[in-house]
Amino acid sequence: MKLRGLYAITDSTLLAGKFLPYVEAALEGGVTLLQYRDKSGDDARRLREAEALRELCERYGTRLIINDDAELAARLGVGVHLGQTDGPLSPTRALLGPKAIIGSTCHAQLDLAEQAVNEGASYVAFGRFFNSSTKPGAPSCSLGLLDEARRTLHLPVCAIGGITLDNAAPLVAHGADLLAVVHGLFGAESTAEVTRRARAFNELFKS
Numbered sequence: 001m002k003l004r005g006l007y008a009i010t011d012s013t014l015l016a017g018k019f020l021p022y023v024e025a026a027l028e029g030g031v032t033l034l035q036y037r038d039k040s041g042d043d044a045r046r047l048r049e050a051e052a053l054r055e056l057c058e059r060y061g062t063r064l065i066i067n068d069d070a071e072l073a074a075r076l077g078v079g080v081h082l083g084q085t086d087g088p089l090s091p092t093r094a095l096l097g098p099k100a101i102i103g104s105t106c107h108a109q110l111d112l113a114e115q116a117v118n119e120g121a122s123y124v125a126f127g128r129f130f131n132s133s134t135k136p137g138a139p140s141c142s143l144g145l146l147d148e149a150r151r152t153l154h155l156p157v158c159a160i161g162g163i164t165l166d167n168a169a170p171l172v173a174h175g176a177d178l179l180a181v182v183h184g185l186f187g188a189e190s191t192a193e194v195t196r197r198a199r200a201f202n203e204l205f206k207s
C-alpha cells in the first residue's frame with residue numbers, strides 16, 4: 001500500500017463529545033492513515049477508544065496507527081508512531097512484524113531519519129512546519145529540509161505541525177507524501193466541514 005495522502009490525528013481535548021462522529025466524517029472524506037493520539041494515561045479509555053477506531057478504520061479501509069504505545073498497537077494488530085523518547089524502533093519492528101506501519105518522529109534532523117530508516121521505520125515525520133496549538137514546543141522545520149529528505153531518503157516522508165488547507169500545498173510540492181493534521185482537520189465547526197476538508201487535503205495530492 002502506498003503511504004500518500006492525508007494522515008488524520010485525533011486529539012482527545014479537541015474531539016471531546018464528538019470523537020467518533022468527527023473521525024468518521026474524516027474517513028468519509030478519505031484518510032490514508034489515522035493516528036490515535038491520546039495523552040490521558042487512562043489505559044481503559046485508551047483501549048476502548050482505540051478498539052472503536054480499529055472497527056471504524058476496518059469499515060473504511062483506513063490503516064490505524066497508535067501514538068506512543070507499541071504494546072497497545074501489538075494488542076490490536078495495528079501500526080504505531082514513535083517519538084524519540086517513546087522506545088526503540090528495532091524491537092518494535094520485531095514485536096509488530098514486517099507488515100506493520102511504524103512511523104518515527106525526526107523533528108528537523110535528517111540524521112534521525114537515516115537512523116529510523118536503518119532501524120525499520122515505514123515512514124519518517126518532520127515538523128513542525130507552522131505554528132501549532134496542539135504541540136507549540138515542537139522544533140520548527142523548513143521546506144529545504146523536505147527537499148533534502150526527498151532527495152536522500154527512499155521512504156515516505158510525512159510533514160506535521162500547524163498544517164491547514166491554506167498552507168499545505170507547498171509541503172506537497174516539496175515532497176511530502178503524508179500531511180499529518182490535527183486542528184486543520186478536526187478544528188472544524190461541523191462533521192460536514194471535516195469531510196470537506198479531508199477531501200480538499202486529498203485533492204492536493206492529485207495535481
Ligand SMILES: Cc1ncc(COP(=O)(O)OP(=O)(O)O)c(N)n1
Nearest residue numbers: 067068081082083084105125160180
Ligand atoms: C505523524 C506524527 N509525527 C510526529 C509526531 C510527534 O511524535 P512525538 O514527538 O512522540 O510527540 P507526541 O505526539 O507523542 O506528543 C506524531 N505524533 N505523529
Ligand SMILES: Cc1ncsc1CCOP(=O)(O)O
Nearest residue numbers: 132134135138161162182183
Ligand atoms: C504531534 C505533533 N508533533 C509535531 S507538531 C504536532 C501537532 C500537530 O497538530 P496540529 O496539526 O494541530 O498542529
Ligand SMILES: [Mg+2]
Nearest residue numbers: 068082083086
Ligand atoms: Mg510520542
